[in-house]
Amino acid sequence: MLNKELFIKKCTETDVDDILSLQKDVIDHLVDKSVLRCNTKEMFIHCVKEPNLTLGVYHNNSLIALSIFVDEKGTAEDLSINIKKDDNDVCANFKLVMVKDKYRGMHLQINLMWILERYAYENGYTKLCTTVSPDNKYSLSNIEKSSYKFEMEVKKYGGLNRYLYVKDIKSFNQVWNDNLLAQLNNYIKKNEMLEFNLENYYNGQENILYNGDIVEYKNKNNDKLYGIYFKKNNQPMICIFDKNNQRVRITKFTKTINEYQISHYYISGF
Known part of the structure; x- marks a missing residue:
């Protein structure tokens, strides 16, 4: 399959049901369900509202992949409260990437991370934070290939072990x-x-x-x-x-x- 066959668009609230279906499909295909947090409909509605950005990848009008950038300043979801940062840093979360099982291996995760990163840079953010399960080897590899740096191990999402990674994007x-x-x-x-x-x-x-x-x-x-x-x-x-x-x-x-x-x-x- 060629990348050209895929279409990337900015998701809105009308796409939330498709997003929930994608999440169910992705989790159903996981051997270890704990490597991916199951988000609520309310959370996805929040994620499609500005300044957040949710990108959907469609093939033949079917949602096959998703990536999410969120600004969670002042909330318990703000990952930057755990890191060292300068006074002029503006931080946000690279929240999530999901890819349907049969579309894996197409470098969608790395490419979607790049698109979210450039959006963040253009809108004045200087650091992106993300968490990943220590057992999610594929995502760990892609995060490190994308120049995210390991910060610490944290307990998140009801006590799950997660690695916290940070990327400085202001000069890159x-x-x-x-x-x-x-x-x-x-x-x-x-x-x-x-x-x-x-x-x-x-x-x-x-x-x-x-x-x-x-x-x-x-x-x-x-x-x-x-x-x-x-x-x-x-x-x-x-x-x-x-x-x-x-x-x-x-x-x-x-x-x-x-x-x-x-x-x-x-x-x-x-």
Whole structure:
């Protein structure tokens, strides 16, 4: 299966029943049920409300994976109360990733973590905290691969043993963003056309676009333009690769370019 067959969207309260069904399916397939906390409907309703972000991954209109970012400041759910932090740190929880059994092995967990991380960075957060069961080897591996650092062992969720991990994101993403802008400026300087391997990217919504994502424009003749989305001084921009005119250019992000209109958004981590 290609990533392109999957669609990522921001979940709302209308998706909560699908989320509960996914949770049941995931827990039913676990040998050790204690490695995953069973969340209530009320908790998921909370998780889809801003500033929280719940992302759903759909295949053939069926929810097959989920990731959740939550700001729990001032509540018992705030994981940052257990860690050392600077006065100017703004912390939140990387709460949860769930993936249906038959879709495991597609790197969905790591990719969803990355999408939540960039959302957190763009909204001014500096640290993300998460817990994982010591017996959840798959999640432990992905968390460590994603540069989360072990902080301590804690008792959570009614006395369950959990490892607490923290990731400092305030500088990590700035370096990545600076490198992206430097790359785009280099493409313009050389007038270099790119070939986009869209099979590696996910279809997604405009409201989760971030620096490095790819936008496809199409005209009535099905001719296509591709652009790399980014923000400069908080202004949405796009670097357009126009093969017809053999020109690379940067312009303000719009849904229409001449006779071309957006047909797809690709969540890429370019």
